[in-house]
Amino acid sequence: MTSSHSPDRLDDDDYPAYTMGRAAELIGATPAFLRAVGEARLIAPLRSEGGHRRYSRYQLRIAARARELVDQGTPVDAACRIVILEDQLEEALRLNEGLRQEAEPDEPSSS
Numbered sequence: 256m257t258s259s260h261s262p263d264r265l266d267d268d269d270y271p272a273y274t275m276g277r278a279a280e281l282i283g284a285t286p287a288f289l290r291a292v293g294e295a296r297l298i299a300p301l302r303s304e305g306g307h308r309r310y311s312r313y314q315l316r317i318a319a320r321a322r323e324l325v326d327q328g329t330p331v332d333a334a335c336r337i338v339i340l341e342d343q344l345e346e347a348l349r350l351n352e353g354l355r356q357e358a359e360p361d362e363p364s365s366s
Contacts, residue, residue, distance in 0.1 A: 271301040271309035278310040282319040288331075292318050295335035317342065 264270045279286045289308070292298055298317055300308040310318075317338055324334035 267311075268313040269311045271311050271314075273310045273312075273315065275300075275308045275310070278308075278315055278318070282315055282322055284318065284322050288322065288325075289318060291331050292321050292335055295332050297321055297335035297338055 264272070273281065275286045275289055279289055289298075289300075289310070293300060293308070298310070298314040300310050300314060303309055320341070321331070321334045321338045324337055325331055329337065
């Protein structure tokens with residue numbers, strides 16, 4: 256018997272494993288908060304065949320960061336924009352470091 260849920264999906268941060276209710280519970284938010292961050296285009300949950308929202312672990316980390324900002328008094332739209340910019344900055348720094356490593360000359364070998 257073959258399962259459609261392979262073990263490697265459990266380790267996949269992008270696999271939409273969580274229902275809206277479970278996702279909200281995991282990040283200490285409400286389903287309305289998850290809908291709000293979706294409307295602000297911070298995250299775009301996939302939909303099940305029945306049309307229900309499904310969230311990945313990566314999306315939950317992003318939504319949890321927005322929730323932290325909202326809890327500190329930041330409006331939802333502003334919190335979403337901040338999280339998007341933080342994510343873009345992190346990616347740019349990662350790419351920059353990769354390019355820097357590629358540009359470094361190889362260590363001369365000692366013969």
